[in-house]
Amino acid sequence: MRLVDWVRNRQSPTKWVILCKAVLKKQFTIMLRYRVNFAINIVTMYVLFAIVFFGGQAAVSQAGGSFNSLDSTLNGLIVGWFLWTMSQGAYSGLASNVTQESEWGTLEQLFMSPFGFGGVMWVKAIVNLVQSTVVGGIMLLLMMVTTGRILTVDLVTIGPILVLTIFTIIGFGFAFGGLALIYKRVQSVSNIMQFAMVGLISAPVADISWLRALPLVQGSGMLQASMRRGVRLWEFAPPKLVVLVVTAIVYPLVGYVIFSYCSSVARRRGVMGHY
Template identity: 30%
Template sequence: MSNTPWVRHLLNEARRSLALARRYWVETLLSLGFVFSLFGGLVFAVLKASGQSLDSGQADGLITGFALWMFASGLAHGCAKEITEETQQRTLEQLQLAPLSLERLLAVRLLLETAVGLVLLVLTLALIALLTEGRVQLSAPALSLAVLGAPAMAGLGYALAGLSLLVKRGELLMMAAYPLVIGLVSLPALPLSGLSALPYTLAAAAARAASGGDAFPREVWGWVALNSAVFLALGLVVFRACLRQARQLGVLGHI
């Protein structure tokens, strides 16, 4: 019975997301088209700049990294995007009356965002596997590592959401975070080094290795799980501190 409110809110948020997608179907299609055109443009640009063909395999790691970036970016920007949209619609203060706290309501929406992102990740990796003729594999370990590292990106998302409560232009904050996420996904965190301690870097590096059929130490799984737990906790601490500050300053929901 204690899980009933969570299930009910999850279903309600799913219905809300579907209703918004249907109401603004043009924007939904444009956003999907933008993502895949960005993917195709990146592949073409990399191959054109390097003077190599797709069959050479030189761009496989970069292409796989792009798929992981799309997944990680959705997690890192999900909570901040919700805060920004609710602020623009002047409904953020009304959410304070919801049965779930703002933190938990964002968690419900983030679960849905993760599910959609995982579907897109599977489709993108399947497309990459087709384009690379099997050099990049749609493997269970790669997907598992991407999901296992997801809480670290969620923690970053909570921190951005907290900062969005205190600033007027949350969109600029999210735009500034895009290069950060690209860097975290792209860093060479294997073999284990100081870079592996950054959020999601080890998960992304291990997922790239797994998709390419490369071996990596078994202890990587444990380090990815620990990394996720630490950065999720830190992100929640930052979010709660910013939420308290926003309430004290009386700027919660102000445009």
């Protein structure tokens, strides 16, 4: 499409705001309508954390040690679990959205949107990030109450770090969303990513510096420094900020390229609206 045509056909910022509000309303309406399922997801994630926390307490006590000696490790566990909770919802949301739209028979309608299918999916990705932030905030509060630990929650610092960090994993969300367009159900493959994220969040960047280029890794380290030691955003070394920003741009773009290619394949095969 020529630049002139793109300018003529592009939507005004006001219309994009309306789209964002509509998708946000739909997402939270579904969440509230199926609130039992939402509550069970929260409880499941909390129970898993409680098992790790109280199980660790019991193991240390039986070994004759003091659980207070694991203060640093426990704080790191809370921050890592908080990031894992948000990342899981953000990356799996797009594939789930595609699967749901296919089941409802509304997927092809998204292609007829004046915003384009890609534009709608970008908005869905952002809304999934907002929803994941709500879930992550609830989990963080529950974990701090359970453990009695108070971490530094400087929104000016952790807000940008979280957004940029989650954007690195959104690229995988686009990739899995593209696979869902063709193969419809990719939950089994998607679930593997949950275990991979644990490794990325806990990656030893101090020993292997190139790991910082992987998704979640750089942001996880900066989030740990901010919430555990109170490091402010402007106190981080410029190279760390550069790596965080670059990965937050590259991975979503690569994921979107894969998503666009899968969309083309699904249309050629005539399986876009099939389930």
